[in-house]
Amino acid sequence: MLIRKIEKIVTESHHTKSFYFKGGFDANPGQFVMIWIPGVDEIPMGLSTIGETMGITVHSVGVATEKLHSFNEGDKIGIRGPYGNSFDIQGSKLLVIAGGTGIASLMPVVEVAVKDRDVDVAIGALTKEELLFARRVEDSGANLKLATDDGSEGFHGFVSDLAGDLLSEGDYDQMLTCGPEAMMKKVIELGREHNVRTQVSMERFMRCGIGVCGSCAFDGLRICADGPVFDGEEVYGKGDFNKHRRDPAGKRTPLIPNL
Amino acid sequence: MVDLSTSVGKLQLRNPTMLASGVLGETAELLLRVADSGAGAVVTKSIGLEPREGHPNPTVIEMEHALLNAVGLANPGIEAFKEEMEVATKGAVPVIGSIFGKNVDEFTKLAVKMEEFGATAVELNLSCPHAEGLGHEIGADPKNVEEITKGVKGSVSIPVFPKLTPNVKDIVELADxxxxxxxxxxxxxxxxxxxxxxxxxxxxxxxxxxxxxxGTAIRPIGVRCVYEIWEEVPIPVIGVGGISTGMDALEYLMAGASAVQIGSGVWIGGPEVFASVCKEIEEFLERNGHSSLNDVLGAAHSC
Structure with missing residues (x-):
């Protein structure tokens, strides 16, 4: 277990903060780490920044994330990882589609891809205030497109509908997406319609992070070790996709959005 | 062609590798994937009467050559597990239902359910080292092992395999x-x-x-335990602890195990570890002029 001091905390929205710490390990865009909040819990988090300084971006949704939000710069967290596979960038023109905090797991791949490819990034959120990393996407050199459910910024509606409009106009080679599964399902369907392959980043309750315990079972796949990045077609046909998760006791349970 | 088939009492296996309880065994689809990956049998996660969330994280961490875990017997409860068994038992290999309880009555109820759900055998978890009032807290006492085994044997017709704890002065007493x-x-x-x-x-x-x-670090402890049991108690042994290669498995088989289980070996080897272990055993046997796995079972005792 690697122990790191939190070097910097950035408030991204009223419920989301980014935490930065010195890495000392290599990671690829799309990989995640297990973050230990000593005495409280350990949770999987996608890396939102990869480099000498690593970052995670945390939506406060439960006991562990609330505790992490109460931390100050200088406080210590434990890190295991990085774990899982990573995005496999293909083609020269990419469309990246993020829902809510999904942009956190996509930001590193955007920053890598934009170096030698044409990258459009569509970020969607409920409101303007909850749009994350818009500035960082612009700074990366990618083309930023925004959507809000309430119309307070950019396209008025779901980011998947915005993606549909973009697909009708542009000739994309690949789509990368992370967000609510209902949104990702729509994106895979758009990909089929427009003949564009999609990679999705998935999330489930985890314990080991290393493919052993089976807690993150998604049909016959282990999200932690077979994923978290999958070809859209691989997950689309699964009975659990956009329908079920496993609770900590291992029982198949309806999927609750945003968890 | 080397014959890798083996048996543990009445349980017939196409090869000596089984998925150990606690690894990928909580859901039907992953049990089927392990079966498809080449295991000779699969053992479910240990199931109790009621749903249980287990301990909070961290529950599993990597060490040098080992894993350390305290999942804490998380499981959906026997009633909810029926739907997993319905699917898992459609696979090509035996499904062994692992169960845990706090007394003979609970073990018996669970074993009857597992038999009803189509389990080929039951494994009694008398050895989990991290759950209060369960596992090794019961199973470290030979009296409890005998009483619970007898109770379960009297109420099911499928084979019954108690899983023993090494955290005692003498594991032979438990096997006895x-x-x-x-x-x-x-x-x-x-x-x-x-x-x-x-x-x-x-x-x-x-x-x-x-x-x-x-994991690997505990293999010498497991091999020693299996060897000691084989010397003293006339009962088939399934060896488990730190197996990730064919040579690891052969240590147990030569110590007297009729079959082996692989759990933490999935960490580095993935679900494909069962096929690779079988292939390595087969190659070893061929190289040494054996036509059957039976030739080497217990071989280390004849020296």
Whole structure:
């Protein structure tokens, strides 16, 4: 277990903060780490920044994330990882589609891809205030497109509908997406319609992070070790996709959005 | 062509590798994937009467050559597990239902259910080292091992395999008690009680503080236990602890195990570890002029 001091905390929205710490390990865009909040819990988090300084971006949704939000710069967290596979960038023109905090797991791949490819990034959120990393996407050199459910910024509606409009106009080679599964399902369907392959980043309750315990079972796949990045077609046909998760006791349970 | 088939009492196996309980065994689709990956049998996660969330994270951490875990018997409860068994038993290999309880009555109820759900055999978890009032807290006492085994044997017709704890002075006493209770075989060993502390955090890493050590580091302990049981107790043994290669498995088989289980070996080897272990055993046997796995079972005792 690697122990790191939190070097910097950035408030991204009223419920989301980014935490930065010195890495000392290599990671690829799309990989995640297990973050230990000593005495409280350990949770999987996608890396939102990869480099000498690593970052995670945390939506406060439960006991562990609330505790992490109460931390100050200088406080210590434990890190295991990085774990899982990573995005496999293909083609020269990419469309990246993020829902809510999904942009956190996509930001590193955007920053890598934009170096030698044409990258459009569509970020969607409920409101303007909850749009994350818009500035960082612009700074990366990618083309930023925004959507809000309430119309307070950019396209008025779901980011998947915005993606549909973009697909009708542009000739994309690949789509990368992370967000609510209902949104990702729509994106895979758009990909089929427009003949564009999609990679999705998935999330489930985890314990080991290393493919052993089976807690993150998604049909016959282990999200932690077979994923978290999958070809859209691989997950689309699964009975659990956009329908079920496993609770900590291992029982198949309806999927609750945003968890 | 080398014959890798084996049997543990009445349980017939196409090869000697089985998925150990606690690894990928909580859901039907992953049990089927392990079966498809080449295991000779699969053992489910240990199931109790009621749903249980287990201990908070961290529950599993990597060590050098080992894993340390205190998952804490998380399971959906026997009634909810029926739907997993319905699907898992449609696979090509036997499904062994692992169960845990706090007394003979609970074990018996669970075993009857597992038989009803189509389990080929039941494994009695008398050895989990990190759950209060369960596992090794019961199974470290030979009297309990005998009584629970006898109770379960009296209420099901499928084979019964108590899984024993190494965290005792003499595991042979436990194997002897299992034999007296009528067990069809014993499984040895469960994880070794252990702890890891983060000096920088100033506390044990596992939320439960104490957990069970598994993986390569504990293989010599498991091999010794199987060897000792084979010498003293006339009962089939399923060897488990730190197997990730064919040569690892052969240590157990030569110590006297009729079959082996692989759990933490999935960490590095993935679900494909069962096929690779079988292939390596087969190659070893061929290289040494054996036509059947039976030729080497217990071989280390004849020296």
């Amino acid at each position: 008690a299992a034999a007296k209770g009528g067990a069809d075989g014993v499984v040895a060993i469960n994880t070794v009680r252990a702890m890891a502390i983060s000096p920088e955090a100033g506390m044990p890493i596992l939320a439960n503080k104490i957990g069970g050590l598994s």
